[in-house]
Amino acid sequence: MSGKVVVNRCMSLDGFIAGPGHSMDWEDGRALADFVAPDDFAEIAGATGAMLVGRRTWEVGARMAAEKPDSRDYPFSGPMFLLTHRPLEPPNPHVTVLTGDIGEAVATALDAAGGKDLEILGADVAGQCLQQGLIDEILVYVLPVLLGDGIRFSSPGVGRTGLQPISSTRSGDATILRFGVRTQSEQTG
Numbered sequence: 001m002s003g004k005v006v007v008n009r010c011m012s013l014d015g016f017i018a019g020p021g022h023s024m025d026w027e028d029g030r031a032l033a034d035f036v037a038p039d040d041f042a043e044i045a046g047a048t049g050a051m052l053v054g055r056r057t058w059e060v061g062a063r064m065a066a067e068k069p070d071s072r073d074y075p076f077s078g079p080m081f082l083l084t085h086r087p088l089e090p091p092n093p094h095v096t097v098l099t100g101d102i103g104e105a106v107a108t109a110l111d112a113a114g115g116k117d118l119e120i121l122g123a124d125v126a127g128q129c130l131q132q133g134l135i136d137e138i139l140v141y142v143l144p145v146l147l148g149d150g151i152r153f154s155s156p157g158v159g160r161t162g163l164q165p166i167s168s169t170r171s172g173d174a175t176i177l178r179f180g181v182r183t184q185s186e187q188t189g
């Protein structure tokens with residue numbers, strides 16, 4: 001059985017998934033893992049079988065890892081797929097580079113997830129997936145901060161999308177919201 005395709009995001013209360021200049025500093029240098037209860041973080045990572053990541057998200061992650069090598073990371077070590085038009089320099093043997101059709105990329109990564117969920121990381125990549133009706137669920141960690149400016153949850157081109165509330169849970173200093181994405185027929189019906 002196939003897992004779900006899940007857009008996984010943390011977000012400020014005013015709807016930004018990163019600050020100006022792609023900053024991921026949410027409050028005094030706290031990373032996402034510092035807001036969420038460790039058990040919840042581990043449970044969500046445990047349900048994840050693969051990740052599909054956009055190139056800009058990858059570059060922001062690489063920059064953060066270089067700046068703060070000791071920061072707590074997402075406890076995930078499964079297959080990682082990177083969507084990009086450019087080769088990685090230097091190549092990373094643990095990452096599969098994909099390019100082109102978003103539907104094929106999602107199918108490839110979901111297959112590698114081995115029945116677990118596929119996480120989609122990156123606003124542009126998630127937007128393409130939403131436009132193509134490829135997303136089953138959206139999981140948002142709402143963080144207790146107003147950023148005022150930055151990278152918005154939705155990228156241009158993502159139209160009105162009906163969602164079905166699944167759950168809302170307080171986790172440490174974050175609130176975890178889950179929504180199912182209605183299918184095209186549910187949206188128009």
Ligand SMILES: NC(=O)c1ccc[n+]([C@@H]2O[C@H](COP(=O)([O-])OP(=O)(O)OC[C@H]3O[C@@H](n4cnc5c(N)ncnc54)[C@H](OP(=O)(O)O)[C@@H]3O)[C@@H](O)[C@H]2O)c1
Nearest residue numbers: 009010018022054055056057083084085100122123124125
């Ligand atoms: N708060 C959170 O939880 C969270 C999670 C993830 C990301 N973010 C933030 O979101 C921002 C990044 O999102 P973003 O929307 O700017 O970019 P993104 O979705 O991470 O990456 C977009 C890039 O991926 C490549 N790409 C996308 N689709 C492709 C396709 N079909 N084929 C080949 N390459 C493709 C292109 O790069 P090239 O053409 O250059 O190769 C494109 O410019 C960052 O600020 C990051 O920190 C936040």
